[in-house]
Amino acid sequence: MTHITIGAEKVSLEKPVVMGILNVTPDSFYDGGKYTSELKIMERVDEIVEQGAGIIDVGAYSTRSGAAFVDAQEELSRLSFAVELIRKYHPHLPVSIDTFRADVAKEISHCLGPIIINDISGGTMDDKMFETVAELGLPYIMMHIQGTPQDMQVNPHYDDVVREVREFFTERIARLNALGFNNIIL
DSSP states (O other), X not given: OOEEEETTEEEEOSSOOOEEEEEOOTTOTTTTTSOOXXXXXXXXXXXXXXXXXXXXXXEOSOOSTTOOOOOHHHHHHHHHHHHHHHHHHOTTSOEEEEOSOHHHHXXXXXXXXXXXXXXXXXXXXXXXXXXXXXHHOOOEEEOOOSSOTXXXXXXXXXXXXXXXXXXXXXXXXXXXHHTTOOOEEO
């Protein structure tokens, strides 16, 4: 893959592209609660851009171990606020949203324009995610997790981590390919 297409924009992947993280959660393990106001969000985005990032990934649901559950409406509200600001001040900057919820991804893309969908669960935490990404045709970052953020560190177990994760990705990619979708980033 030499590029990804986000709406009408092509982002070249011929050279590595840095994706900077903007957490708009009160309880992120790294920087929870720092970026909730317009000023703080835009200072962080400007800093990320100045440091060379070509994509901003916005997280609105903390995925740290033992994180509190956040309902879809709260996640959508946090994401919408941040993505609107990025679109306002950096209209050509590609935006990724960190969500495992199909309805949140659909709502953000319909209301705020094309995005990259970054799903920690690889489609396992929302049965509609694969159908949604295939319908939207937007780039999809597929990740792997055992369980949920609330329980992922409660006795995780692999017999052969490399084989099991490879099998997970192989099976999940095949499901997306069966829907005619191949715009996948691992």
